[in-house]
Amino acid sequence: MPSFAPLKNDTFLRALMRQPTDYTPVWLMRQAGRYLPEYRATRARAGSFLALAKNPEMATEVTLQPLDRYPLDAAILFSDILTIPDAMGLGLSFAEGEGPRFAHPLRDEKAVMALQQPDLSSLQYVFDAVTQIRVALQGRVPLIGFSGSPWTLACYMVEGGGSDDFRTVKAMLYNRPDLMHRILSINAASVAAYLNAQVDAGAQALMIFDTWGGALADGVYQRFSLDYMKEVIRLTKREHNGQRIPLIVFTKGGGLWLDQIADSGADAVGLDWTVNLAAARAKVGDRVALQGNLDPVVLFAGADQIRQEVRGVLESFGRPGPGSGHVFNLGHGISQFTPPEAVTELVQAVHAISRELRK
Ligand code: CP3
Numbered sequence: 639m640p641s642f643a644p645l646k647n648d649t650f651l652r653a654l655m656r657q658p659t660d661y662t663p664v665w666l667m668r669q670a671g672r673y674l675p676e677y678r679a680t681r682a683r684a685g686s687f688l689a690l691a692k693n694p695e696m697a698t699e700v701t702l703q704p705l706d707r708y709p710l711d712a713a714i715l716f717s718d719i720l721t722i723p724d725a726m727g728l729g730l731s732f733a734e735g736e737g738p739r740f741a742h743p744l745r746d747e748k749a750v751m752a753l754q755q756p757d758l759s760s761l762q763y764v765f766d767a768v769t770q771i772r773v774a775l776q777g778r779v780p781l782i783g784f785s786g787s788p789w790t791l792a793c794y795m796v797e798g799g800g801s802d803d804f805r806t807v808k809a810m811l812y813n814r815p816d817l818m819h820r821i822l823s824i825n826a827a828s829v830a831a832y833l834n835a836q837v838d839a840g841a842q843a844l845m846i847f848d849t850w851g852g853a854l855a856d857g858v859y860q861r862f863s864l865d866y867m868k869e870v871i872r873l874t875k876r877e878h879n880g881q882r883i884p885l886i887v888f889t890k891g892g893g894l895w896l897d898q899i900a901d902s903g904a905d906a907v908g909l910d911w912t913v914n915l916a917a918a919r920a921k922v923g924d925r926v927a928l929q930g931n932l933d934p935v936v937l938f939a940g941a942d943q944i945r946q947e948v949r950g951v952l953e954s955f956g957r958p959g960p961g962s963g964h965v966f967n968l969g970h971g972i973s974q975f976t977p978p979e980a981v982t983e984l985v986q987a988v989h990a991i992s993r994e995l996r997k
Contacts, residue, residue: 640769642840643777650712651780654843654884654906654927656963662952662992663711664985665782668971669704670716674978676703687732691717694767701771705778707978708985711965712779712843715771715836717764719786719847722828723795725756743798745806750817755828758835765839772840783841785832787848787889788825788870789863795821804853811862818862826866830873837878845886845908846870852891852910859895864902871903886929890970893918900925911969915954919962927963928955934968937980944980948987952995966992 645651650663671677680700684690691697701716720738724730729741744750772781786794794800796807811818833844851863867887876883888908892899899907900922909918909930918928936947948966955964966988972981 640773642772643775645780645842646777647711647779650965651843651882651884653958653963653965654886654929655882656905656924656927656961658960659958659963660993660996661989662955662958662964662966664966664988665710665712665714666704666968666972666981666984667714669710669714670700671972672974673972673976673981674703674707676700687718688730691721692763694763694770697767698770698774701767702774704981705775708981709989710779710985712782713771713775714782714845715764715768715784715841717767717784719784719791719849720794721761721764722756722785722825722832723791725760726753726795726828727756728795737800738794740794740798744796744821745798747814747817750820753821753824755824755831758831761832761835764832765835768836768839768841780842781840782843782845782886783833783836783839784845784847785829785870787846787851787863787887788822788829788866789854790848790850791825791829792818792821793850793853795825804850808853811858822862822866823869826869827873830870833870834873834875837875837883841883842881843884843886844874845888846904848887848889848892851889856894859889859892860898863889864895864898868902884927886965888929896921906963906965908967909969913969915951915964916956919955924961927965929965929967931967931969932984934970934973934976937968937972937976937984941980941983944983945987945991948984949991952988952992957995 649659652659653663677700681690684696697716701713720730731739793804793807851859884905886906886908887904890910893913906927906929911931911933932951958964
């Protein structure tokens with residue numbers, strides 16, 4: 639294992655740990671991606687998204703691309719949440735413009751009973767990418783490792799791809815809760831082992847993406863998504879070589895369950911743009927930091943409007959005080975159609991306005 643350079647900018651980690659910062663740190667979900675021409679060029683060289691994600695040198699290159707353009711306060715591993723089901727043997731592919739597909743989805747009892755945790759050695763390319771990115775970052779900013787939530791992974795594993803209504807996976811949940819609990823237990827153990835291996839490889843913070851938790855009914859969300867994220871959090875290393883490894887949990891559409899998510903054991907909770915930050919802050923108190931929550935479509939407005947909306951988010955959170963922390967982000971991933979100049983405005987505005995609000 640190489641030794642890593644000391645961290646020069648720890649603003650992001652401090653905000654997650656609810657320690658004072660000079661300004662509000664910012665990074666963007668999907669910050670490395672198709673809205674950047676340099677990303678599209680590297681992907682073309684790789685041949686496909688999966689070939690890119692499975693090549694640690696190229697994954698390192700695209701992870702650093704947004705940092706070379708913008709003074710972001712964190713890097714995120716370039717990979718995907720679907721690496722785990724791929725390593726379980728479900729046969730992942732991405733059809734151009736169509737999103738993910740699994741050749742062997744979990745459609746019946748036999749398939750569910752055959753499901754096993756993946757051999758972590760088949761995910762070695764991910765851990766190699768983490769280490770190479772840490773080396774390439776030279777301590778500029780911290781590196782975030784991530785995974786999908788057990789439930790969100792199950793959505794793709796049972797549906798065999800994306801879905802508008804998740805009727806196959808939700809029908810299994812209602813008809814055969816025993817099978818769903820089996821999938822979710824295996825996923826939770828797999829996700830925890832995967833996150834721990836990313837920490838060992840050099841990840842300095844972790845995030846769990848629960849993109850489809852918000853598709854569940856109240857009561858069902860708690861038992862089929864949140865409980866399994868709590869299990870992951872319980873099993874995840876939160877300290878490495880004397881450094882705290884903060885963990886963020888993000889349920890898209892989970893605003894109504896914020897109080898329960900804040901008790902999950904995570905250090906920070908990600909919020910989508912439907913949530914009022916001031917109300918969220920009052921609700922969570924000093925239990926967790928908050929991350930979010932600008933509507934990604936604001937980036938299609940003019941520079942003045944972007945600055946105004948950024949100010950709105952920062953003022954809504956208010957001046958960070960003792961026991962609170964705010965990481966600026968979008969409420970969901972950046973759109974592939976975003977003009978790259980809009981991100982320049984956004985990052986500059988977050989840094990300048992948040993410094994001004996601390997005076
Ligand atoms: O944030 C980052 O910059 C890190 C990279 C990252 C990707 N996927 C790269 C990617 C992260 C954190 C993810 C997470 C992910 N993947 C989620 C959870 C977050 C979210 O957005 O809700 C989900 C649900 C997936 C599954 C997935 N991967 C889908 C549905 C798709 C296709 C949709 C699309 O945008 O085309 C992907 C492919 C994918 N993952 C791309 C990228 C940059 C686009 C692939 C391409 O280059 O064509």
